[in-house]
Amino acid sequence: xxxxxxxxxxxxxxxxxxxxxxxxxxxxxxxxxxxxxxxxxxxxxxxxxxxxxxxxxxxxxxxxxxxxxxxxxxxxxxxxxxxxxxxxxxxxxxxxxxxxxxxxxxxxxxxxxxxxxxxxxxxxxxxxxxxxxxxxxxxxxxxxxxxxxxxxxxxxxxxxxxxxxxxxxxxxxxxxxxxxxxxxxxxxxxxxxxxxxxxxxxxxxxxxxxxxxxxxxxxxxxxxxxxxxxxxxxxxxxxxxxxxxxxxxxxxxxxxxxxxxxxxxxxxxxxxxxxxxxxxxxxxxxxxxxxxxxxxxxxxxxxxxxxxxxxxxxxxxxxxxxxxxxxxxxxxxxxxxxxxxxxxxxxxxxxxxxxxxxxxxxxxxxxxx
Amino acid sequence: xxxxxxxxxxxxxxxxxxxxxxxxxxxxxxxxxxxxxxxxxxxxxxxxxxxxxxxxxxxxxxxxxxxxxxxxxxxxxxxxxxxxxxxxxxxxxxxxxxxxxxxxxxxxxxxxxxxxxxxxxxxxxxxxxxxxxxxxxxxxxxxxxxx
Numbered sequence: 001x002x003x004x005x006x007x008x009x010x011x012x013x014x015x016x017x018x019x020x021x022x023x024x025x026x027x028x029x030x031x032x033x034x035x036x037x038x039x040x041x042x043x044x045x046x047x048x049x050x051x052x053x054x055x056x057x058x059x060x061x062x063x064x065x066x067x068x069x070x071x072x073x074x075x076x077x078x079x080x081x082x083x084x085x086x087x088x089x090x091x092x093x094x095x096x097x098x099x100x101x102x103x104x105x106x107x108x109x110x111x112x113x114x115x116x117x118x119x120x121x122x123x124x125x126x127x128x129x130x131x132x133x134x135x136x137x138x139x140x141x142x143x144x145x146x147x148x149x150x151x152x153x154x155x156x157x158x159x160x161x162x163x164x165x166x167x168x169x170x171x172x173x174x175x176x177x178x179x180x181x182x183x184x185x186x187x188x189x190x191x192x193x194x195x196x197x198x199x200x201x202x203x204x205x206x207x208x209x210x211x212x213x214x215x216x217x218x219x220x221x222x223x224x225x226x227x228x229x230x231x232x233x234x235x236x237x238x239x240x241x242x243x244x245x246x247x248x249x250x251x252x253x254x255x256x257x258x259x260x261x262x263x264x265x266x267x268x269x270x271x272x273x274x275x276x277x278x279x280x281x282x283x284x285x286x287x288x289x290x291x292x293x294x295x296x297x298x299x300x301x302x303x304x305x306x307x308x309x310x311x312x313x314x315x316x317x318x319x320x321x322x323x324x325x326x327x328x329x330x331x332x333x334x335x336x337x338x339x340x341x342x343x344x345x346x347x348x349x350x351x352x353x354x355x356x357x358x359x360x361x362x363x364x365x366x367x368x369x
Numbered sequence: 370x371x372x373x374x375x376x377x378x379x380x381x382x383x384x385x386x387x388x389x390x391x392x393x394x395x396x397x398x399x400x401x402x403x404x405x406x407x408x409x410x411x412x413x414x415x416x417x418x419x420x421x422x423x424x425x426x427x428x429x430x431x432x433x434x435x436x437x438x439x440x441x442x443x444x445x446x447x448x449x450x451x452x453x454x455x456x457x458x459x460x461x462x463x464x465x466x467x468x469x470x471x472x473x474x475x476x477x478x479x480x481x482x483x484x485x486x487x488x489x490x491x492x493x494x495x496x497x498x499x500x501x502x503x504x505x506x507x508x509x510x511x512x513x514x515x516x
Contacts, residue, residue, distance in 0.1 A: 043498060215470070327508075331424060
């Protein structure tokens with residue numbers, strides 16, 4: 001017999017059309033009152049079959065598709081892709097291009113983390129926080145526009161280097177940005193991380209323990225927030241990252257708060273890397289001599305991974321000797337990080353799912369590919 | 370890891386996991402194993418050898434056969450092991466390693482969704498990227514558009 005006081009399982013669908021899901025993400029929350037019993041993630045709303053498209057494009061033609069994966073850190077996925085092709089072809093990259101790769105790569109990381117801080121703020125109700133972060137990110141977008149003519153989807157990298165050298169006006173603008181960076185971070189601390197409400201919404205929420213993080217394959221700032229020092233720039237250095245001096249910020253508890261603080265600190269560390277790269281930037285060629293049509297050896301395959309803004313981004317390329325790849329597989333960090341959303345949301349409150357999505361920082365263009 | 374290191378690492382366990390082969394291409398060396406011995410090998414690499422990070426799991430269509438590739442890393446560090454196995458196209462089934470590496474969950478679902486590999490023992494082997502009513506597996510080389 002049912003009585004007035006019986007409880008029932010209640011289902012709330014968050015997304016796919018909802019500002020806090022950062023794209024087409026659908027989370028099905030099974031609730032007991034306000035408590036989450038299960039959070040089921042449904043993906044695929046932005047699936048563009050990039051891996052299938054890649055099989056009908058030449059190696060060079062895939063570059064713009066790569067930049068459309070993680071569109072918030074547009075240079076990093078393209079850099080990962082061209083470096084994978086370079087490894088496959090055995091192409092060397094000029095020194096100047098290597099340094100510029102560091103500069104635009106780290107700028108992308110800063111842009112992505114700034115948007116992370118801003119979108120976390122607006123998801124938790126602090127609309128003003130977003131405005132400050134977007135204002136600062138705008139300076140990076142201006143720099144990207146100077147580099148390639150594109151603000152958001154800069155397909156700037158090429159196999160063997162870059163499409164063109166950076167224009168002269170890029171360097172004073174970058175210097176001005178770097179000079180302002182400490183003030184920006186200070187402002188985030190004053191406005192957001194010093195805010196009592198934001199702290200209450202983040203501290204102790206969505207705890208991802210170190211064991212859990214490793215088991216679910218979580219990488220990037222999310223893994224480091226759980227206290228695991230694993231950063232491919234240090235652990236499996238690629239490009240010229242070995243030459244730079246920087247710290248890997250670590251969290252302790254792996255809650256939303258740590259995931260936020262790790263990223264704010266990473267903004268500062270990336271700033272340090274760019275300053276060093278700018279100081280040592282050599283002159284010379286921007287692109288090495290690369291055959292017009294790229295035809296890697298038949299049967300050759302390569303797996304190349306970089307530390308993108310979201311975590312470990314891996315490209316698996318198989319060549320059949322033709323000018324088009326036989327198979328491309330992309331290990332998308334957002335896709336795999338999202339697997340942790342269910343486990344960390346279980347047992348929490350409904351509103352914590354919003355904070356958990358925001359701090360896991362998925363970009364759906366990448367997770368759905 | 371190069372070929373000799375890999376051999377030294379795995380060979381003491383030969384009686385546990387059965388027959389395997391160590392091969393190398395231009396960039397890496399890898400273990401080739403039969404699909405039915407895969408869970409035992411994975412268990413061993415996870416528990417005894419400390420490879421706690423399954424970075425990537427994917428499948429490649431080679432016509433008569435599918436190749437399934439597992440890339441394992443030890444955190445912290447950059448030591449890695451790559452495991453390859455092949456299943457025939459007519460019977461593209463092998464055991465799931467979800468219980469050994471929880472991160473294999475969605476990656477196996479993706480390989481099922483796009484390549485049509487069946488992972489036996491997977492708790493929830495449904496499509497992850499494509500709609501549920503989609504027919505076919507688009508990354509197979511014989512997939513025809515519009516079918």
